[in-house]
Amino acid sequence: ATSPTSSNRGVVTLIAALASGLIALCLCGGLCYLRLLRRRRHLKGIIRDAERDFAHWEPALESASSRSLLSRGGTLHRSVSRRVTRAKPRPRDNKARVISAMGLPDGRYHVFLSHVWSSGQDQAKALKGQLQRYVQNISPFLDVDNLDDTARLEEHIGNSEAVIVLLTGSTAVADGAPASDYMRSRNCLRELRAAVERKRPLILLLETDPSHGGVPLDVHRAECPDELRDRVFDSRRRLGMAGGGAIQWHRI
Numbered sequence: 001a002t003s004p005t006s007s008n009r010g011v012v013t014l015i016a017a018l019a020s021g022l023i024a025l026c027l028c029g030g031l032c033y034l035r036l037l038r039r040r041r042h043l044k045g046i047i048r049d050a051e052r053d054f055a056h057w058e059p060a061l062e063s064a065s066s067r068s069l070l071s072r073g074g075t076l077h078r079s080v081s082r083r084v085t086r087a088k089p090r091p092r093d094n095k096a097r098v099i100s101a102m103g104l105p106d107g108r109y110h111v112f113l114s115h116v117w118s119s120g121q122d123q124a125k126a127l128k129g130q131l132q133r134y135v136q137n138i139s140p141f142l143d144v145d146n147l148d149d150t151a152r153l154e155e156h157i158g159n160s161e162a163v164i165v166l167l168t169g170s171t172a173v174a175d176g177a178p179a180s181d182y183m184r185s186r187n188c189l190r191e192l193r194a195a196v197e198r199k200r201p202l203i204l205l206l207e208t209d210p211s212h213g214g215v216p217l218d219v220h221r222a223e224c225p226d227e228l229r230d231r232v233f234d235s236r237r238r239l240g241m242a243g244g245g246a247i248q249w250h251r252i
Helices: 003-055 117-136 150-158 186-197 217-223 226-233
Strands: 111-114 163-167 169-171 179-182 202-207 247-249
Touching: 111 117, 111 186, 117 163, 117 169, 117 202, 150 186, 163 186, 179 217, 186 226, 202 217, 202 226, 217 226
Parallel strands: 111 163, 163 202, 202 247
Antiparallel strands: 169 179
């Protein structure tokens, strides 16, 4: 027979084991909770730094009308401003705006990057990278990545919501006279004419560095075909853009 003392000792041992297990479980749970809290603070710090960096990059907007680059059909909720001025840091207590693009069916693009290879290829590639970095879900068309047949240029313009015209040129060695490489390109003029005919919003982007194809805007305007000049450079007739001039491309 088992004595009462032995029974009590077994109960005490069982209770002690359960208590030890419960304490160990609580300790493990507490440690996991503390690790999750530290991880959460770490992630919040990363997000806060990213928002601050983005806010410092984001250009100042001149007016409410410049808040949308691609407004056709409401494709973009928010996008790059119409006119880029010198970037001004925003106060740290202001949150950076979220810039995102609505999804499009396959074969359609938010923006077509129209440029001439001789002097605008590097800028177009850099611009695509910046758009994809700062505009979520954006689908830009760039010939080296998306064009399979030059005969389909007009079709791709029609499948794009807007067209960025990257204006670059060159300076003659002999007399130093500037010329528009863009306006002298047959394919660029095809793209420009297709954009006008299909009533796509035009965004003019002017290279400013002479060593990278920068020539005055008046040079591009003068060499633009007569039937397109007003629709491209006249602010009252240029589709999708309020105000005159062009966005200037600067390197920082």
